[in-house]
Amino acid sequence: MPARWKDPSGSADGRDVPGQPAGVAPSVRSGAQWDRQRRIRERVSAVGFLRTADLAAEFGVSLMTIHRDFDVLQAQGWLRKVRGGATAVPSAMFHGDVEQRMAANPAAKRRLAAAALDLVVPGQVVMLDESTTCLYLAQRLAERTPLTLVTYFQPVVELLAGTPGITLIALGGEYFPAYDAFLGLYTAEGVAKVRADTVFLSTTAISHGRCYHQSQETVAVKRALMAAASRRVLLVDHTKFARQGLYALAALADFDLVLVDEGLPPAEQRRLRDTGVALRVVPTR
Structure with a gap:
């Protein structure tokens, strides 16, 4: 009988083994580990906060094992570790999964995508980020x-x-399920090996004239995109200006063009232009 693989944090069924030394986790998680993390992810989204000790007792694993689960899920964007447990990422800061994002402000995103399409010339090299606004643009690139x-x-x-x-040039790297995208160091290095005429990006949040995201991996890749393109175009619907983020990406003035829907108040439009932002308002009615 072939030997069963043992989770470095415990036994083959995901439970801890006394005296089992900690090790480097393999690339493939055990079924029990995957199921436990899935259940943690679903529950924190439903109830908002989970205690580390409660989860350890429920699953029959150590506190360290739950902390490692939290680390994995936080890196993927599903939750945030806090003292004593983990909390669901606030809706004003977390982007949501792809399906949720596609359903948010679809009319504005389609008009922004149409305006961006007018900037695309046959024969060009174009880069797209992991935003759903750019996914709307991708639907029309043919x-x-x-x-x-x-x-x-x-x-x-x-x-x-x-x-x-x-x-199509698809860049690899570490896969992040919450974003349905490849992000991180290897992705950024892959971006640096190519050159594009135009990059189209969006952002999670805009505050005080700067773009923000919730993961450092996202920021690293998007900065690489901006450095690799001759023209940088930001597509944002007005709701992004009411959100908060953790890691700064770039100032709005660093983009060659910022496309925004007409839901952005005129006073804010004037303020941005006064600070040097190349702003274009796209009608959405």
């Missing part, structure tokens, strides 16, 4: 072929793979 498209966003890869006239 209208501007031939194109070379560079992305690390899995839905865009699935959408455009094999599309006639589009040369």
